[in-house]
Amino acid sequence: MELAIVGAGAAGAAAAYALRETDHEVTVFEKSHGVCGRAATRRKHGCTYDHGANYIKADSDRVTELVTETLPIEGLVTVEEPVWTFDHAGQISESDRQEARKWSYEAGITQLAKRLFAETDAKVAFETRVDGLSRDGDGWRLRDIDDGALGRFDAVLLTPPAPQTADLLAATDWDDPLAEELTAAVDAVPFRTIYSVLLHYPFELDVPWYGLVNTDRDHEVGWLSRESCKPGHVPEGELLVAQMSPAWSRRRYDDPSEAVKADAASLVADLLEDDRLADPDWTDRQGWRYALPDEAPPADPLRAAEEHDLYLAGDWVEGDGRVHLAVESGLDTGGRIAADGR
Numbered sequence: 001m002e003l004a005i006v007g008a009g010a011a012g013a014a015a016a017y018a019l020r021e022t023d024h025e026v027t028v029f030e031k032s033h034g035v036c037g038r039a040a041t042r043r044k045h046g047c048t049y050d051h052g053a054n055y056i057k058a059d060s061d062r063v064t065e066l067v068t069e070t071l072p073i074e075g076l077v078t079v080e081e082p083v084w085t086f087d088h089a090g091q092i093s094e095s096d097r098q099e100a101r102k103w104s105y106e107a108g109i110t111q112l113a114k115r116l117f118a119e120t121d122a123k124v125a126f127e128t129r130v131d132g133l134s135r136d137g138d139g140w141r142l143r144d145i146d147d148g149a150l151g152r153f154d155a156v157l158l159t160p161p162a163p164q165t166a167d168l169l170a171a172t173d174w175d176d177p178l179a180e181e182l183t184a185a186v187d188a189v190p191f192r193t194i195y196s197v198l199l200h201y202p203f204e205l206d207v208p209w210y211g212l213v214n215t216d217r218d219h220e221v222g223w224l225s226r227e228s229c230k231p232g233h234v235p236e237g238e239l240l241v242a243q244m245s246p247a248w249s250r251r252r253y254d255d256p257s258e259a260v261k262a263d264a265a266s267l268v269a270d271l272l273e274d275d276r277l278a279d280p281d282w283t284d285r286q287g288w289r290y291a292l293p294d295e296a297p298p299a300d301p302l303r304a305a306e307e308h309d310l311y312l313a314g315d316w317v318e319g320d321g322r323v324h325l326a327v328e329s330g331l332d333t334g335g336r337i338a339a340d341g342r
């Protein structure tokens with residue numbers, strides 16, 4: 001059985017992992033040069049930082065067992081400090097919410113997908129963007145953006161964010177009434193945009209929290225956290241991750257990055273009432289046009305597609321932007337592919 005997985009994020013990695021003891025030959029096509037998708041890590045000036053998903057949460061027993069018992073635990077770090085809240089007026093409050101455990105890795109959150117793939121024989125083709133599919137008998141052919149053939153497979157699993165999966169489906173040559181219904185269902189999944197800004201300072205902040213979350217969703221800053229709470233990430237000083245609100249992020253998405261970073265630093269300085277924070281010694285940024293899904297698609301067309309050897313997985317299939325849900329989705333879908341014998 002030859003299976004193509006499009007996307008080497010948490011869902012794609014978990015699906016490959018679920019198939020590790022089957023005779024499926026798995027080829028993963030990934031448009032970027034690394035694994036783990038929106039759970040992303042970068043290195044700069046001696047720091048390691050998670051500039052997409054900031055942590056993996058222990059909200060699922062299966063993923064908790066996978067992360068803390070089944071996969072290697074070397075370098076797994078638990079964030080000990082709490083998450084506090086703030087409102088639209090910037091009023092910061094200590095939170096008494098019972099928080100699930102949160103993890104990353106000393107080498108960054110991308111270790112999750114790296115460790116999942118390391119347990120498999122899957123081949124990962126990097127810098128390979130799948131641009132369309134076509135039905136070929138009872139299999140699928142994939143092509144890249146230059147119309148180059150990527151091969152024929154018995155089954156395909158698509159894991160990009162819903163808007164990108166919808167684009168792929170729209171570019172699919174498949175003469176079946178389900179094609180249109182499936183594309184429309186996936187295309188209707190709403191996604192939030194988030195602009196992440198990284199702000200480094202030569203001094204440490206004297207605060208008790210790891211993160212601050214804007215609970216009324218009416219502040220320009222949506223989330224602010226300290227990478228220094230993750231052992232091994234920040235050797236000196238403070239590195240703040242500011243995830244800007246979806247409205248602000250959409251408005252500023254195409255503005256010059258220096259202006260966006262400067263404005264984000266000012267907003268952070270205002271929020272923490274600390275003028276020094278308007279003047280970081282270095283910065284970085286990443287725009288996530290498709291950051292977080294807000295709803296799940298109807299299950300019926302997705303399940304019906306599986307009858308045609310076409311599978312879909314990802315956080316958006318579960319209806320919420322969480323790493324552990326992407327892993328769950330990948331594990332479940334990989335399990336169904338194994339059970340279907342496709």
Ligand SMILES: Cc1cc2nc3c(=O)[nH]c(=O)nc-3n(C[C@H](O)[C@H](O)[C@H](O)COP(=O)(O)OP(=O)(O)OC[C@H]3O[C@@H](n4cnc5c(N)ncnc54)[C@H](O)[C@@H]3O)c2cc1C
Nearest residue numbers: 007009010011031037038053054130160314315322323326
């Ligand atoms: C700013 C931000 C903050 C977040 N914070 C948290 C958090 O703190 N905790 C948490 O649990 N979750 C958080 N999330 C959500 C979390 O990152 C996602 O839920 C999870 O990583 C989704 O995994 P996935 O495999 O479903 O999708 P993705 O990670 O998006 O993986 C899809 C992969 O497909 C690839 N791809 C796309 N199109 C193609 C194509 N045509 N051809 C080939 N490859 C393609 C992409 O490059 C990507 O690698 C956050 C996300 C963002 C962006």
